Amino acid sequence: MNTYTIGRRTGKTICFSNPEVSNDHAEIVENNGSYLLIDHSTNGTLVNGNRVHNASYPVNRGDVILFGGGAVLNWNLIK
Numbered sequence: 001m002n003t004y005t006i007g008r009r010t011g012k013t014i015c016f017s018n019p020e021v022s023n024d025h026a027e028i029v030e031n032n033g034s035y036l037l038i039d040h041s042t043n044g045t046l047v048n049g050n051r052v053h054n055a056s057y058p059v060n061r062g063d064v065i066l067f068g069g070g071a072v073l074n075w076n077l078i079k
Helices: none
Strands: 002-007 026-030 036-037 043-047 048-050 056-059 064-069 071-074
Touching: 036 043, 043 056, 048 056
Parallel strands: none
Antiparallel strands: 002 026, 026 036, 036 056, 043 048, 043 064, 064 071
């Protein structure tokens, strides 16, 4: 099981400098080839236009994940 941490705080697996991204914005947890985004942010995350706020949401390769209104994760580049 792999966990990718996402946020503005130094030391995150995926670190954004965008001030609209929370320090500890979200994480993506991989379990047996399935991925789950868990949002911890102040204002939420968009996955393919669906708002996720303080909840979990399944994600797949090719999904458009938007953090803080301007930071886009190209999920296809994550290994």
